[in-house]
Ligand code: SF4
């Protein structure tokens with residue numbers, strides 16, 4: 001085992017740097033360290049201006065996503081030992097504007113996320129607490145559970161070749177979340193999500209490359225969700241052609 | 248709401264892809280290997296292919312496979328950066344696909 005390993009970090013402080021650059025750092029090599037541990041070591045002891053997001057250190061908060069040797073990864077789950085002998089190149093998530101070092105601008109993603117109304121919508125009027133909880137069978141839960149595991153880490157966006165070229169694409173995680181609520185037996189909001197989900201820049205921008213599902217740390221399978229939605233949209237489209245179709 | 252017209256092209260694309268995966272290898276083996284190797288007599292195969300129903304199936308296959316090709320071709324070109332030419336590329340792709348289908352009709356149903 002080596003004593004140290006080299007990290008090549010993407011550095012960019014718009015107030016100070018004219019253009020982004022890479023800076024190499026030696027960090028101690030520890031068998032149980034992940035890339036995030038190495039970044040924290042550098043920030044604490046070498047360069048306090050190093051900027052990146054993180055919180056939980058256990059693959060739950062979704063904030064530590066970066067490109068590690070060109071591949072979107074949760075840095076709290078990327079062990080140094082898997083990148084021996086190094087160097088390890090760490091960059092901000094691909095496809096997003098950079099705010100500072102590894103911190104990317106989230107506005108586009110957040111706006112898309114809220115556009116599909118990712119919450120349970122009820123259209124039935126006058127429901128009160130007294131009417132009780134909405135009950136669900138295990139099968140009804142299983143229909144959407146996988147899609148509800150998303151932690152909004154955006155690794156799937158960084159992996160998606162369509163999103164890299166077409167900024168307006170609603171994108172994998174958001175479409176999977178829309179599907180999560182559309183498939184929920186308690187939800188009645190499908191018709192409010194269709195205009196975004198079934199649009200040209202929604203599911204129809206997807207060419208089923210499948211990289212989103214390959215990189216997802218939570219096995220959400222956004223690619224599968226999008227394919228499912230394509231079938232539903234096609235059924236809706238065919239129905240709309242019928243004279244007695246309901247839309 | 249106004250629907251994207253993508254479902255129409257996508258369903259033809261999907262059907263074509265599915266049929267191509269299932270039937271084309273069989274046809275390639277039959278006409279490319281089994282027949283030249285004299286494993287079955289040409290007249291036997293000709294009998295099978297002169298059946299009207301079989302011809303209809305082959306025609307549907309040709310049509311859907313052309314539709315599959317057109318959709319993939321146009322999306323590939325657009326994704327490779329020709330987004331501004333999306334409409335002419337789409338028109339061209341489907342004109343070629345329809346021409347191919349017409350040719351298949353001429354051969355099979357004529
Ligand atoms: S779908 Fe997976 S990769 Fe995409 S944001 Fe959610 S957890 Fe991350």
Ligand code: FES
Nearest residue numbers: 056057062064076
């Ligand atoms: S720090 Fe929370 S997911 Fe990595």
